[in-house]
Amino acid sequence: MAVSFAWMFGETKPSGTELLLGVLIPELSSRTIKQAVGVVGCIIMPHNVFLHSALVQSREIDHTKTGRVQEALNYYSIESAAALLISFIINLFVTTVFAKAFYGTEVASTIGLVNAGQYLQDKYGGGLFPILYIWAIGLLAAGQSSTITGTYAGQFIMGGFLNLKLKKWLRALITRSFAIVPTMIVALVFDTSEAALDVLNEWLNVLQSIQIPFALIPLLCLVSKEQIMGTFKIGSVLKVSC
Template structure:
């Protein structure tokens, strides 16, 4: 999730260290890397387990097209559950934990980002109420006023995933640009190998998410007017991503210089 990139960057600032001492900064970065890597490994392992269970149990079956968030627990219970092994309740606990995790991380990320952009200085309880309301109120509205048995709820979930995919470049590209700047990072600037690997991974993720967006776009979007409008939006979106990538390159500087001279 793209907001976790901002959250990780903000959490490292919570450590009270003497930033003037390079050894203390290196120590903080070392332990922060361990913390982040462990969290990502656990998250990756859980996602792999969930995907594997559903693929093993339902891939290629007649039930596969009918499984969604609302009835996934029932299908798992019928397939794997017993009286002594209530898969349905295990799935429910997992969904609850997942929802709590997403809500908390999203709220904290928004809190740090908006606090930085707007320089907000509010009391902690007021800041908590405002930021958590933005996360909880829309969720409560969906839970209370929408039919959870409606297949469109799964479409809504897919739409949220697509929106997160759209935001990924705006988190990763500036991050790589910043950590690659010797002027900003000083002795902690990333090396050329790390920089190249980071760009390769980022481009790979963007291609995967581009395929996800295209797949969702072709399956769910209807109407010539809506499709034409989305094509324009996607074109602007791609142009802005290219701009972000080229923003601090020599090519961009030369183009900008040539435009200035011609004008």
């Protein structure tokens, strides 16, 4: 996914100065608020809060030794920061490619997931590796990544929060069905309406942004309690800033 979108970024040859100014001094039009909120939702995704909380438990450490716990926290902090940085860079690549080619044009409002690849192909041509296929590979990888994290989060919740003791294959089947069945229904219902599918996708990302506080606030409350976290509880400044 990262390689595909980085390839497209290189093909468009954007201005480094303008790109840096846009990152450091962002400007947001009122017409793009929905897309901006949706980007937050599709990058962070509320279920990833539960997923990372569960993945932390995969490291076997002696919780009675403060040094070992601190070491694990340091590693996970680096891992989370790296994941968010890579996600930011990939989204920067995608946004830059389309902004460079179509911002301010008449066709900008007609571009969606269904026809984006064709518009890129018409704009930048074929070359050694047609950009249409590079976009398709990146889009497929992005979908797989999102689906995998959602499924893993569902499995952890079913096995932990809901305390359902099921065989692994049955639990995987149920959680995957919750992801696949609604997707198939949406695909069938909106099969003849590409524009409606794009609108639905945008509002789903906005919905994920709205759900983030419902996952994050309880987590912040828990990690700020000394009886749960001990010496590793977060301070009031961090709690308020988050």
